[in-house]
Amino acid sequence: MPVRYAGKRVQADTVDEALALLNAESDARILAGGYSLIPALKDGLETPEQLVDIAGINSLSGITHDGGETRLGALTTHAEIADSETVGEHARALALATDSVGDRQAKHRGTIAGNLVFADRKYDAPAAFLALGGRIVARSLDGTRAIGADEWFRESGEIALAADELVTEVVLPDTDRSGYIRTSEYSGYAVVSVAVALDIVDGVVGSARVAANGAKAYPIRLPAVEERLVGEPANDLPAAEAADAALSDVDPASLVVDAAAAGRYRRQLVRSYCRRALKQTTASP
Incomplete structure (x- = not known):
């Protein structure tokens, strides 16, 4: 039987505000597209005291290419990536992976950062991200750091993101x-x-x-x-x-x-x- 989420949900309008809210509560989770987190809340697998909703932070969306790298904002959706000529040209594996997401809602609401943070073995983006040798850019109140794909996924099934960090970008080097x-x-x-x-x-x-x-x-x-x-x-x-x-x-x-x-x-x-x-x-x- 689905569980009714009993915590509170707060909206963040900037990355700085999101980080402040994330650190203000000892048991907080980031909510973006929600395609992975919301089912976990309904099933009682996740029970955070607070959800920090970052879906409205426009600076976390978009695709750019410069200096031999494709940069994906954390909130960029699977559909946007699959349809991107830039990703198709420079990081085709990820374009194919995101295009493989069969559920229309997941494709248009699910985000690249959320997919890599949950890193479910049934998801498509993780293998492509690892093969492409990408990196995650994460911010905390202490600053910004980059986490390579080989470090991101851990044998425990966990990821290298700290509880007080927010993913802001996924960066992919050009691949022939x-x-x-x-x-x-x-x-x-x-x-x-x-x-x-x-x-x-x-x-x-x-x-x-x-x-x-x-x-x-x-x-x-x-x-x-x-x-x-x-x-x-x-x-x-x-x-x-x-x-x-x-x-x-x-x-x-x-x-x-x-x-x-x-x-x-x-x-x-x-x-x-x-x-x-x-x-x-x-x-x-």
């Missing part, structure tokens, strides 16, 4: 080629998703980042796959051989087991969708 693909369960959420990001030097792969979500409680890199790709022709990637290397990156005994898929099946899904993501990336412009 990238892709994203996933398999869905009946609910429309991803069971396993794989993202690939390649930098090309003189027609061959100079560096590679490959990430999977849904295998564990947190997104993981696939280093054996990455190593197999470096030095290969960018237009003729050994997709099948590289994907086979994913089997050494995932231990079936440590994988998620739930109603959607058992651990060993998830391991095979990682390999299969790694192969498909690599073929997609080869075919990308």
